Amino acid sequence: xxxxxxxxxxxxxxxxxxxxxxxxxxxxxxxxxxxxxxxxxxxxxxxxxxxxxxxxxxxxxxxxxxxxxxxxxxxxxxxxxxxxxxxxxxxxxxxxxxxxxxxxxxxxxxxxxxxxxxxxxxxxxxxxxxxxxxxxxxxxxxxxxxxxxxxxxxxxxxxxxxxxxxxxxxxxxxxxxxxxxxxxxxxxxxxxxxxxxxxxxxxxxxxxxxxxxxxxxxxxxxxxxxxxxxxxxxxxxxxxxxxxxxxxxxxxxxxxxxxxxxxxxxxxxxxxxxxxxxxxxxxxxxxxxxxxxxx
Amino acid sequence: xxxxxxxxxxxxxxxxxxxxxxxxxxxxxxxxxxxxxxxxxxxxxxxxxxxxxxxxxxxxxxxxxxxxxxxxxxxxxxxxxxxxxxxxxxxxxxxxxxxxxxxxxxxxxxxxxxxxxxxxxxxxxxxxxxxxxxxxxxxxxxxxxxxxxxxxxxxxxxxxxxxxxxxxxxxxxxxxxxxxxxxxxxxxxxxxxxxxxxxxxxxxxxxxxxxxxxxxxxxxxxxxxxxxxxxxxxxxxxxxxxxxxxxxxxxxxxxxxxxx
Numbered sequence: 001x002x003x004x005x006x007x008x009x010x011x012x013x014x015x016x017x018x019x020x021x022x023x024x025x026x027x028x029x030x031x032x033x034x035x036x037x038x039x040x041x042x043x044x045x046x047x048x049x050x051x052x053x054x055x056x057x058x059x060x061x062x063x064x065x066x067x068x069x070x071x072x073x074x075x076x077x078x079x080x081x082x083x084x085x086x087x088x089x090x091x092x093x094x095x096x097x098x099x100x101x102x103x104x105x106x107x108x109x110x111x112x113x114x115x116x117x118x119x120x121x122x123x124x125x126x127x128x129x130x131x132x133x134x135x136x137x138x139x140x141x142x143x144x145x146x147x148x149x150x151x152x153x154x155x156x157x158x159x160x161x162x163x164x165x166x167x168x169x170x171x172x173x174x175x176x177x178x179x180x181x182x183x184x185x186x187x188x189x190x191x192x193x194x195x196x197x198x199x200x201x202x203x204x205x206x207x208x209x210x211x212x213x214x215x216x217x218x219x220x221x222x223x224x225x226x227x228x229x230x231x232x233x234x235x236x237x238x239x240x241x242x243x244x245x246x247x248x249x250x251x252x253x254x255x256x257x258x259x260x261x262x263x264x265x266x267x268x269x270x271x272x273x274x275x276x277x278x279x280x281x282x283x284x285x286x287x288x289x290x291x292x293x294x295x
Numbered sequence: 296x297x298x299x300x301x302x303x304x305x306x307x308x309x310x311x312x313x314x315x316x317x318x319x320x321x322x323x324x325x326x327x328x329x330x331x332x333x334x335x336x337x338x339x340x341x342x343x344x345x346x347x348x349x350x351x352x353x354x355x356x357x358x359x360x361x362x363x364x365x366x367x368x369x370x371x372x373x374x375x376x377x378x379x380x381x382x383x384x385x386x387x388x389x390x391x392x393x394x395x396x397x398x399x400x401x402x403x404x405x406x407x408x409x410x411x412x413x414x415x416x417x418x419x420x421x422x423x424x425x426x427x428x429x430x431x432x433x434x435x436x437x438x439x440x441x442x443x444x445x446x447x448x449x450x451x452x453x454x455x456x457x458x459x460x461x462x463x464x465x466x467x468x469x470x471x472x473x474x475x476x477x478x479x480x481x482x483x484x485x486x487x488x489x490x491x492x493x494x495x496x497x498x499x500x501x502x503x504x505x506x507x508x509x510x511x512x513x514x515x516x517x518x519x520x521x522x523x524x525x526x527x528x529x530x531x532x533x534x535x536x537x538x539x540x541x542x543x544x545x546x547x548x549x550x551x552x553x554x555x
Binding site: 109 | 357359362364387388390391392394395397399401402403404413414417418461464465468
């Protein structure tokens with residue numbers, strides 16, 4: 001066999017061709033995997049939009065539920081979801097961020113801290129129905145908050161706090177140690193370092209994690225059924241102690257009816273839920289950009 | 296064995312005195328029983344090979360090692376007759392009076408003005424902040440380059456300018472001693488020269504302790520030099536003596552480039 005010389009003909013040898021084919025095959029597999037997700041989402045959105053858009057009009061947003069499909073609307077569920085979302089955000093955000101700051105900036109690295117850390121990670125994996133049962137026992141019964149918006153928001157806060165805490169810890173850990181050293185070196189106290197340097201730098205990451213967690217909360221049904229959200233309500237909550245229903249529950253309620261008209265209403269409800277999620281993501285992006293340009 | 300090096304300080308008041316200082320990182324003893332006197336308004340260089348404990352020793356002087364959870368300090372550092380490691384000493388106050396400039400320029404992700412104003416603000420400065428910022432930037436020879444863009448991000452500055460900003464930021468707190476941990480190691484030769492000229496100027500008002508990897512730099516800018524090896528203070532004395540007529544064989548081997 002002759003010396004191949006200074007050629008780059010690797011692609012023409014059998015071995016070289018096989019290597020090339022493997023590379024192309026792998027890229028193709030990855031592209032196909034991506035396409036599965038994108039296509040599924042595309043089909044889902046198109047299907048829901050086709051079914052739901054005809055029913056989605058101004059009346060749909062301002063009417064309460066009804067046995068007559070033409071008169072049924074989503075007002076109570078939309079208002080309930082917004083109430084739940086707002087209260088959940090107000091409760092879970094400060095508590096989670098404070099917990100993350102404590103774990104990252106104050107707690108000493110001993111077995112207690114490690115135990116807490118492991119438990120937070122485990123809590124993030126607990127099924128939501130379990131949180132529902134806890135919410136029922138703790139908030140509805142023990143604290144006598146009854147089947148209120150507040151009970152629901154507290155339950156969902158417990159559900160998403162582990163996720164926000166872990167996201168906030170990641171964001172705080174990503175703040176360069178050199179920035180902390182510089183601030184300490186100038187005679188700043190621990191609180192001043194956290195408030196003036198660590199939190200502003202970590203805020204974009206914390207906000208992203210919070211919005212993602214809230215997006216999960218807005219789609220939850222099971223724990224809210226446990227704490228007493230109902231499928232039909234003819235009023236919107238006027239305060240945190242009122243009864244409530246939420247979008248996913250209303251959608252489920254409609255889907256389970258035998259008449260086709262209610263299926264169309266469910267599709268319209270899904271469109272509203274998706275729009276709510278999209279606008280939350282938009283808020284996250286705006287907040288993130290605001291913080292980043294300020295630096 | 297502890298050796299206290301008596302050095303000719305020309306009757307100068309000692310700014311800092313370390314007595315039997317040892318630092319442990321868990322089981323590892325990074326600084327071993329070091330005693331030395333830092334004379335006031337002089338430049339003292341700490342030299343030695345990587346891992347010899349010179350940065351760790353420097354960080355003892357403003358209690359930065361407190362921030363490393365596994366670090367433990369034994370011995371005493373005396374400053375104005377008070378042990379910095381005494382029970383009633385607040386490390387936050389120590390760091391205000393003994394400032395520090397770090398190896399890599401580490402400005403805050405804020406404007407040039409806010410970087411310099413940070414220290415005075417957290418320390419409750421009362422008075423004209425604009426004047427203080429201007430004076431600090433002039434002291435660090437940066438004012439002429441940035442006076443018309445104080446609200447720009449500090450990240451827009453070059454590496455050398457960022458390091459001079461960090462020096463201005465340290466000076467704005469009005470410390471008595473400035474600790475510098477290889478302040479020019481991440482800079483090009485021109486920027487390094489500017490920092491060295493600056494150190495020469497600052498010596499008039501401040502005591503400076505500088506860690507450096509660069510022996511020529513130590514020879515150029517310092518009045519006293521301490522050579523550390525494996526956590527021990529091998530030799531300490533006037534820079535000229537250390538570089539021309541060292542007493543210890545290890546010192547001579549290091550400065551002539553036989554190891555390190």
